[in-house]
Amino acid sequence: MDIQKKIEHLRTEIEQHNYNYYVLDMPTISDFEFDAKLKELIELENQYPEFFDENSPTQRVGGVVTKNFETVVHEKRMYSLDNSYSKDDLFDWENKIQKILGNVPLQYTCELKYDGASISITYINGKLYRAVTRGDGFQGDDVTTNIKTIKSIPLQLKGNFPEKFEIRGEIILPLKGFEKMNKELIDLGEIPYSNPRNTASGSLKLQDSKEVAKRPLDCLLYTVVGENLPCTTQFESLESARTWGFKVPEFSKLANTMNDVLDFISYWDKERHNLPYETDGVVIKVNQFLYQQELGYTAKSPRWAIAYKFKAEQVTTTLNSIAYQVGRTGAITPVANLEPVQLAGTIVKRASLHNADQIEKLNLHIGDEVFVEKGGEIIPKIIGVAKRNSNSEPIVYITNCPDCGHKLERKEGEAQHYCPNYYECPPQIIGRIEHFISRKAMNIDGLGGETVALLYKNNLVKDYSDLYTLTIQDIVPLERMAQKSAENLINGIEASKSIPFEKVLFALGIRYVGETVAKKLAKHYKNIDALSQATEEELTKVDEIGARIAQSVLEFFANTHNIDIISKLKSFGVQFEVKEDNSLISNKLYGKIFVVSGVFEKFSRDELKQLIESNGGKVGSSISAKTNYVVAGENMGPAKLEKANQLSIPIISETEFESLL
Numbered sequence: 268m269d270i271q272k273k274i275e276h277l278r279t280e281i282e283q284h285n286y287n288y289y290v291l292d293m294p295t296i297s298d299f300e301f302d303a304k305l306k307e308l309i310e311l312e313n314q315y316p317e318f319f320d321e322n323s324p325t326q327r328v329g330g331v332v333t334k335n336f337e338t339v340v341h342e343k344r345m346y347s348l349d350n351s352y353s354k355d356d357l358f359d360w361e362n363k364i365q366k367i368l369g370n371v372p373l374q375y376t377c378e379l380k381y382d383g384a385s386i387s388i389t390y391i392n393g394k395l396y397r398a399v400t401r402g403d404g405f406q407g408d409d410v411t412t413n414i415k416t417i418k419s420i421p422l423q424l425k426g427n428f429p430e431k432f433e434i435r436g437e438i439i440l441p442l443k444g445f446e447k448m449n450k451e452l453i454d455l456g457e458i459p460y461s462n463p464r465n466t467a468s469g470s471l472k473l474q475d476s477k478e479v480a481k482r483p484l485d486c487l488l489y490t491v492v493g494e495n496l497p498c499t500t501q502f503e504s505l506e507s508a509r510t511w512g513f514k515v516p517e518f519s520k521l522a523n524t525m526n527d528v529l530d531f532i533s534y535w536d537k538e539r540h541n542l543p544y545e546t547d548g549v550v551i552k553v554n555q556f557l558y559q560q561e562l563g564y565t566a567k568s569p570r571w572a573i574a575y576k577f578k579a580e581q582v583t584t585t586l587n588s589i590a591y592q593v594g595r596t597g598a599i600t601p602v603a604n605l606e607p608v609q610l611a612g613t614i615v616k617r618a619s620l621h622n623a624d625q626i627e628k629l630n631l632h633i634g635d636e637v638f639v640e641k642g643g644e645i646i647p648k649i650i651g652v653a654k655r656n657s658n659s660e661p662i663v664y665i666t667n668c669p670d671c672g673h674k675l676e677r678k679e680g681e682a683q684h685y686c687p688n689y690y691e692c693p694p695q696i697i698g699r700i701e702h703f704i705s706r707k708a709m710n711i712d713g714l715g716g717e718t719v720a721l722l723y724k725n726n727l728v729k730d731y732s733d734l735y736t737l738t739i740q741d742i743v744p745l746e747r748m749a750q751k752s753a754e755n756l757i758n759g760i761e762a763s764k765s766i767p768f769e770k771v772l773f774a775l776g777i778r779y780v781g782e783t784v785a786k787k788l789a790k791h792y793k794n795i796d797a798l799s800q801a802t803e804e805e806l807t808k809v810d811e812i813g814a815r816i817a818q819s820v821l822e823f824f825a826n827t828h829n830i831d832i833i834s835k836l837k838s839f840g841v842q843f844e845v846k847e848d849n850s851l852i853s854n855k856l857y858g859k860i861f862v863v864s865g866v867f868e869k870f871s872r873d874e875l876k877q878l879i880e881s882n883g884g885k886v887g888s889s890i891s892a893k894t895n896y897v898v899a900g901e902n903m904g905p906a907k908l909e910k911a912n913q914l915s916i917p918i919i920s921e922t923e924f925e926s927l928l
């Protein structure tokens with residue numbers, strides 16, 4: 268085979284994967300496979316230097332700059348890291364740098380390699396000035412507003428910080444938050460995110476910082492960059508950054524020899540599974556800045572640092588069978604049953620497969636030996652076939668619902684198959700009732716998933732409105748139920764009648780109507796009758812409601828069965844209109860008159876006004892001598908500003924306002 272062709276082919280292929288990974292945040296191959304391709308290319312280029320190309324992906328940092336944000340040129344370039352996978356690689360690296368330095372007394376800082384998206388944040392005079400993504404290393408996206416929503420990033424520093432510097436770190440999504448986001452997506456019948464890293468990186472690129480604020484992102488910092496820093500080593504700089512108020516994980520260690528480094532690695536190779544976020548290796552850095560300067564950089568990475576990548580958590584095992592689960596929206600999810608195997612500290616028996624496309628893409632057969640990898644998800648995933656056995660058989664995707672036998676449907680452009688037997692299919696009925704009673708919906712105490720299934724099997728409930736007809740006598744005879752638990756349940760159901768309309772609307776389980784959408788719709792339409800009569804055009808005019816949600820709302824109300832259920836719920840006293848809430852949260856602002864002006868970061872203007880009123884204050888429409896405070900956001904009108912100054916009325920920011928509460 269023509270070597271040059273092979274090199275070019277690999278370059279194109281890797282560029283495409285870089286694009287999928289960094290721009291779309293949707294990799295189509297595992298990091299393990301990606302790294303193998305990159306390694307192959309590096310080796311070929313080393314072997315055949317005549318085909319050198321400065322545009323090769325081996326010479327460049329993988330990311331890109333997008334058009335959605337302002338582009339900022341990094342004052343100091345942001346590099347990637349060279350990778351190593353074995354002890355030998357590390358000793359080779361040490362030899363190489365000692366050759367350049369001339370066998371000096373080296374120290375290393377060992378740090379964990381956090382798996383997220385890199386960020387560089389500039390501070391001037393102790394104030395957060397700007398946050399920029401790595402981009403292509405030379406320039407990145409200005410994502411300051413998004414970054415400011417992350418609570419652990421200080422806006423104002425404390426202690427003895429340098430006048431101007433950049434601090435670099437990783438924006439990560441802790442595993443718990445990731446799982447929660449995915450559970451909400453699955454509940455809504457949508458496709459879950461593939462892993463925390465890509466979700467963190469995607470979150471940074473959202474246009475609406477209010478959406479970013481909802482995501483439980485965090486930022487772990489690891490490098491201070493600037494002139495005249497008050498420290499001479501990496502380890503000291505981490506300690507100083509901590510005293511300035513930054514979140515710098517405490518795990519870093521100083522090592523005097525490569526063997527100390529190896530101890531650190533083998534400790535964290537196991538211990539990392541107990542961390543609340545993902546790490547994919549250890550970063551080893553020459554500790555002394557003086558030596559770092561002497562070593563300098565290659566085209567892509569510092570010579571004074573190297574990443575040691577943990578072995579991908581991967582095992583092979585047999586794919587025994589496929590089970591199909593039916594969700595409350597009727598969506599079918601295939602799940603792989605595996606020969607039990609030990610992986611990352613747990614026994615793995617099942618792996619998620621998402622949908623039919625994925626089975627096809629992986630070309631899975633029952634009986635195959637498959638690679639199983641554990642990423643951010645609780646359930647591990649199959650990433651490919653290791654070996655086809657002679658008795659392996661192709662997977663025939665089901666055509667009928669495994670529970671009710673109804674023929675499955677698949678809408679054009681959708682990945683998931685659905686069971687359309689909405690009213691008769693048991694897991695859908697039970698799923699809808701479980702959703703209805705869940706904590707964020709009707710919050711009915713004393714009723715769990717198993718009890719719902721029992722109630723359904725005993726013909727006591729056919730839909731969630733039947734819950735309100737239950738009596739203690741109905742419940743006591745059920746398995747594991749006693750007088751006391753039956754009473755609790757009935758009390759819980761009774762109490763749910765005072766749950767506010769927005770939660771009731773969420774509880775109904777309309778596809779794509781999650782918590783936030785339900786809130787928006789409740790606020791806009793005020794009651795269910797107005798909502799049920801809305802047209803698609805009207806619906807899509809509501810903030811954040813798109814055609815897909817509108818369509819789903821229309822479908823829901825076009826169904827007489829749903830209308831019947833709603834009128835039953837109404838007759839039982841469930842809330843179907845917004846109650847104007849006059850109850851006060853506090854009296855802290857009693858007697859104070861506020862004027863709100865400008866655009867805010869944390870709150871909408873309406874939210875601010877509501878906060879003022881619910882804490883006993885009043886909102887004035889224009890500034891007068893009676894005004895006590897002006898809460899000012901960005902772009903406050905100059906006339907208002909002048910008036911406030913004339914009358915010496917204090918102008919406060921939204922943060923200062925918060926501190927009044």
Ligand SMILES: NC(=O)c1ccc[n+]([C@@H]2O[C@H](COP(=O)([O-])OP(=O)(O)OC[C@H]3O[C@@H](n4cnc5c(N)ncnc54)[C@H](O)[C@@H]3O)[C@@H](O)[C@H]2O)c1
Nearest residue numbers: 284288294296297298301347348378379380381385489550
């Ligand atoms: N699956 C795919 O299609 C695909 C495509 C492209 C890249 N990738 C994966 O992306 C990775 C390459 O990405 P990369 O260029 O961001 O490099 P990298 O993630 O391998 O290493 C460099 C980055 O590590 C981060 N980092 C975390 N902790 C650090 C610490 N303590 N000190 C210093 N830096 C730290 C920094 O952000 C730095 O930029 C590889 O793992 C590769 O497998 C996968």
Ligand SMILES: [Zn+2]
Nearest residue numbers: 668671686692
């Ligand atoms: Zn069914």
